[in-house]
Amino acid sequence: MKVKVEVFLRSDVFDPQGKAILNAVHHLGYHKVGSVQVGKVFILDVEGSKEEVERQTKEIADKLLANPIIENFTVSFL
Amino acid sequence: MKVKVEVFLRSDVFDPQGKAILNAVHHLGYHKVGSVQVGKVFILDVEGSKEEVERQTKEIADKLLANPIIENFTVSFL
Numbered sequence: 001m002k003v004k005v006e007v008f009l010r011s012d013v014f015d016p017q018g019k020a021i022l023n024a025v026h027h028l029g030y031h032k033v034g035s036v037q038v039g040k041v042f043i044l045d046v047e048g049s050k051e052e053v054e055r056q057t058k059e060i061a062d063k064l065l066a067n068p069i070i071e072n073f074t075v076s077f078l
Numbered sequence: 079m080k081v082k083v084e085v086f087l088r089s090d091v092f093d094p095q096g097k098a099i100l101n102a103v104h105h106l107g108y109h110k111v112g113s114v115q116v117g118k119v120f121i122l123d124v125e126g127s128k129e130e131v132e133r134q135t136k137e138i139a140d141k142l143l144a145n146p147i148i149e150n151f152t153v154s155f156l
Contacts (some may be wrong), residue, residue, distance in 0.1 A: 008119075027139055028142065032125040038115070038120055039118070040116065041118065041119040042117075044115075046111050046112070052110075059108075063106060
């Protein structure tokens with residue numbers, strides 16, 4: 001079963017990558033872009049029931065894929 | 079209008095990050111995880127019609143967010 005984990009900086013944490021990309025986008029002439037958020041996305045292929053896969057994926061995200069102090073993550077099934 | 083760009087390595091390109099995370103996941107005891115793919119995700123806030131936003135976002139992804147030689151990207155509306 002394929003499951004997706006998306007990890008973004010919390011909204012109260014400054015996103016320097018997003019800011020840098022926004023500047024580059026404007027530099028290329030795309031002035032209608034108001035903001036850019038940058039995150040990480042993981043696709044895991046996990047065996048098991050939907051409940052088991054969801055539980056394990058959340059544990060893996062919490063322990064390994066996201067830094068709970070500055071990041072939030074969401075889990076969704078593909 | 080919020081639009082999401084997801085960037086992944088092409089399937090014929092080796093994903094060292096994914097492999098490293100898979101090893102770490104197994105090391106933590108999650109042996110039912112068969113594979114891990116790692117990508118980047120961007121959320122852009124862009125003014126304009128849906129067609130205009132889609133066209134501009136694809137151009138930005140092609141020029142700036144993805145390396146067309148080794149990566150694929152998808153664009154979706156939030």
